Amino acid sequence: MALLQTIQQMGQGLLGAAWLPVWTVVKILVIVLPIMGTVAYLTLAERKILGWMQVRPGPNRVGPWGLLQPLADGIKLLLKEVIIPANSSKYLFLAAPVLALAPALAAWAVIPFDDGMALADVNAGLLYILAITSLGVYGIIIAGWASNSKYAFLGALRSLAQIVSYELAMGFALVCVLLAAQSMNMGDIVRGQQSQYGLLGWYFIPLFPMFVVYFIAGVAETNRAPFDLAEDESVIVAGFHTEYSGMGFALFFLAEYANMILISALTSVMFLGGWLSPVPFLPNSIIWLLVKMSFFLFLFLWFRATFPRYRYDQLMRLGWKVFIPLTLIWVAVVAAWMQTPLWLW
Amino acid sequence: MNFETLVFYLFAAMSVFAALRVITVRNPVYAALFLVLAFFSMAGIWLLLEAEFLAITLVLVYVGAVMVLFLFVVMMLDVDLVQLREGFWRWFPFGVVLAAIMVFEMVMVLGARQTSETGVHLAKHAADYSNTKELGRLVYTDYVYPFELAAVLLLVAIVAAIALTLRRRKDVKSQNVAQQIAARREDNVRMVQMPAEKKGSVAGNQESEKA
Amino acid sequence: MANNFFKTFLLLELLKGLSVTGRYFFARHITVEYPDEKTPQGFRFRGLHAQRRYANGEERCIGCKLCEAVCPALAIKIEIAEREDGTRRTTQYDIDLTKCIFCGFCEESCPVDAIVETRVFEYHGEKCGDLYYTKPMLLANGDKHEEQIAMDRAADAKYR
Numbered sequence: 001m002a003l004l005q006t007i008q009q010m011g012q013g014l015l016g017a018a019w020l021p022v023w024t025v026v027k028i029l030v031i032v033l034p035i036m037g038t039v040a041y042l043t044l045a046e047r048k049i050l051g052w053m054q055v056r057p058g059p060n061r062v063g064p065w066g067l068l069q070p071l072a073d074g075i076k077l078l079l080k081e082v083i084i085p086a087n088s089s090k091y092l093f094l095a096a097p098v099l100a101l102a103p104a105l106a107a108w109a110v111i112p113f114d115d116g117m118a119l120a121d122v123n124a125g126l127l128y129i130l131a132i133t134s135l136g137v138y139g140i141i142i143a144g145w146a147s148n149s150k151y152a153f154l155g156a157l158r159s160l161a162q163i164v165s166y167e168l169a170m171g172f173a174l175v176c177v178l179l180a181a182q183s184m185n186m187g188d189i190v191r192g193q194q195s196q197y198g199l200l201g202w203y204f205i206p207l208f209p210m211f212v213v214y215f216i217a218g219v220a221e222t223n224r225a226p227f228d229l230a231e232d233e234s235v236i237v238a239g240f241h242t243e244y245s246g247m248g249f250a251l252f253f254l255a256e257y258a259n260m261i262l263i264s265a266l267t268s269v270m271f272l273g274g275w276l277s278p279v280p281f282l283p284n285s286i287i288w289l290l291v292k293m294s295f296f297l298f299l300f301l302w303f304r305a306t307f308p309r310y311r312y313d314q315l316m317r318l319g320w321k322v323f324i325p326l327t328l329i330w331v332a333v334v335a336a337w338m339q340t341p342l343w344l345w
Numbered sequence: 346m347n348f349e350t351l352v353f354y355l356f357a358a359m360s361v362f363a364a365l366r367v368i369t370v371r372n373p374v375y376a377a378l379f380l381v382l383a384f385f386s387m388a389g390i391w392l393l394l395e396a397e398f399l400a401i402t403l404v405l406v407y408v409g410a411v412m413v414l415f416l417f418v419v420m421m422l423d424v425d426l427v428q429l430r431e432g433f434w435r436w437f438p439f440g441v442v443l444a445a446i447m448v449f450e451m452v453m454v455l456g457a458r459q460t461s462e463t464g465v466h467l468a469k470h471a472a473d474y475s476n477t478k479e480l481g482r483l484v485y486t487d488y489v490y491p492f493e494l495a496a497v498l499l500l501v502a503i504v505a506a507i508a509l510t511l512r513r514r515k516d517v518k519s520q521n522v523a524q525q526i527a528a529r530r531e532d533n534v535r536m537v538q539m540p541a542e543k544k545g546s547v548a549g550n551q552e553s554e555k556a
Numbered sequence: 557m558a559n560n561f562f563k564t565f566l567l568l569e570l571l572k573g574l575s576v577t578g579r580y581f582f583a584r585h586i587t588v589e590y591p592d593e594k595t596p597q598g599f600r601f602r603g604l605h606a607q608r609r610y611a612n613g614e615e616r617c618i619g620c621k622l623c624e625a626v627c628p629a630l631a632i633k634i635e636i637a638e639r640e641d642g643t644r645r646t647t648q649y650d651i652d653l654t655k656c657i658f659c660g661f662c663e664e665s666c667p668v669d670a671i672v673e674t675r676v677f678e679y680h681g682e683k684c685g686d687l688y689y690t691k692p693m694l695l696a697n698g699d700k701h702e703e704q705i706a707m708d709r710a711a712d713a714k715y716r
Contacts (some may be wrong), residue, residue, distance in 0.1 A: 055580055123477065124397050124401055131401045134410065163413075
């Protein structure tokens with residue numbers, strides 16, 4: 001902390017008024033670069049874990065234990081030709097991957113990594129998250145439409161209907177958190193979960209159904225298995241990114257994994273007390289947040305290794321007929337519960 | 346000109362440009378996307394006014410949900426542009442009159458406030474000022490009846506929309522997912538106990554044939 | 557009914573599925589990492605073809621064409637002629653390995669154990685033509701692997 005202050009003072013002395021934007025850019029880089037690194041190694045972790053669950057070793061040829069595999073994949077994708085399909089709308093086709101990735105990264109602005117450690121400690125943090133995550137779908141729709149390909153278009157339509165349906169369940173689940181925390185500030189939500197009993201104070205206990213619904217809806221929002229109908233390879237080739245190659249494809253890939261990490265971080269912050277320690281005798285620290293996030297990321301991969309893909313009508317039924325009524329009821333339950341002395345959180 | 350003014354003009358220019366493109370661009374999908382851009386720039390302007398709740402809600406509701414559904418429909422529709430532009434000049438005077446009336450109304454509404462409160466600048470709020478909380482308080486106290494009325498109207502609209510589109514088609518064979526999920530093994534599988542075949546009855550015959 | 561309800565909403569079946577994959581996560585992987593490790597082969601392994609000779613160096617094949625007749629993939633082509641010493645011999649004996657399905661019928665049908673399939677499976681051709689094996693190539697194969705071929709035939713003999 002003292003070191004940070006000296007750096008800040010030095011910067012202010014050197015650059016004066018221009019220091020603030022420079023410092024913000026530095027902070028953004030400090031958040032974004034580790035995310036990019038995590039995404040790279042998450043792809044390796046996914047292939048390794050899927051491999052282990054299928055009783056095989058996973059990639060192990062590039063570097064020791066396959067540790068250089070993400071690097072090899074990245075270089076391959078960078079060097080590949082970007083093919084623009086005939087009769088596609090070129091600008092939208094090229095803009096779509098960027099539109100997919102940008103919200104996935106922008107949402108990180110309000111995630112508190114530790115007490116007071118957030119890029120932007122805004123009051124409407126929760127709303128901001130909801131708004132930004134709902135924008136990710138534009139990348140997918142535009143990609144599907146601009147590709148001028150029926151597979152891409154079908155994938156985009158599927159993903160669109162899916163995201164719109166599950167966003168509602170997700171939003172209602174977050175409304176419960178908002179009720180419990182009585183704040184939309186992400187830092188306050190975590191601080192509201194602080195108690196002398198460690199993990200008993202976290203919101204996943206009173207809001208357990210919402211916790212489950214939120215994470216499952218999160219899996220659906222990121223188009224991950226078993227909800228990966230948008231890129232249902234046995235039916236619509238690769239879905240919305242059928243026509244993408246090289247860097248465009250890599251950006252979609254990055255966006256998907258960045259979204260996975262984001263959902264893990266959000267679930268940890270909203271329901272599992274973010275940076276709070278699960279037991280009172282250990283100090284709170286950012287490490288707890290990372291541990292919780294890793295757990296959820298592992299769940300993502302575990303789900304993919306276990307469950308077969310949903311059929312489309314089953315997916316819609318789950319979203320509209322199960323999750324939305326369940327979340328609506330729980331909003332009422334929590335609101336009533338909070339008026340009674342039985343509410344201990 | 347300070348930084349905030351610069352940002353304001355940037356957003357204002359963007360929204361005017363985007364709004365113009367919405368009505369001039371030929372392809373309806375592009376028009377919808379320009380409308381999204383217009384919403385975005387308006388959200389930016391609202392943010393400058395410290396109305397962060399409204400700005401984010403605009404993005405969340407209009408950009409995140411309404412325009413997505415719009416795009417959904419526009420992409421699926423096979424819009425015939427020639428047919429669309431057929432009656433343009435016939436309806437043009439009517440459109441101009443309508444636009445003029447709307448501009449006049451807007452000027453009246455906005456202009457009245459401008460003149461009555463000339464020189465009054467928006468007060469700067471403290472850092473812990475919560476726009477959301479203020480808005481919530483107003484909506485549930487002073488404006489509770491209009492607010493509830495709007496909510497009821499929306500509900501009626503939802504019911505009406507569903508009632509208009511709901512129809513049972515007899516020729517469609519759809520699966521009953523609830524029934525499929527509720528199916529248990531016991532419903533469909535019957536375990537049958539059968540005595541084991543004696544050696545020499547069937548297998549024995551084959552042996553003898555081979556020999 | 558109530559049972560079903562709890563089963564559905566407690567996600568019991570999903571948890572059961574997760575526990576299966578979870579257990580296998582810790583299981584020892586059974587992959588054979590090919591260039592470093594190889595799976596064991598049996599003496600009936602059907603790999604690359606070879607033509608055998610008798611101990612005195614005389615080729616076994618008598619040109620009976622049984623293998624050509626039995627080959628389901630029509631991969632074998634045989635031409636015969638009389639040799640100077642009056643015996644019937646093949647002048648051409650080709651196996652097109654791009655057609656061959658390695659069923660082992662040729663080996664099975666051969667009255668003199670002339671055409672056999674060896675344990676060799678790591679061979680390649682860079683053009684289609686490279687996989688068209690002619691008589692000298694097959695004989696060379698047989699010469700090269702004769703020891704192994706003889707051992708495999710001997711091991712299999714008591715089951716025939």
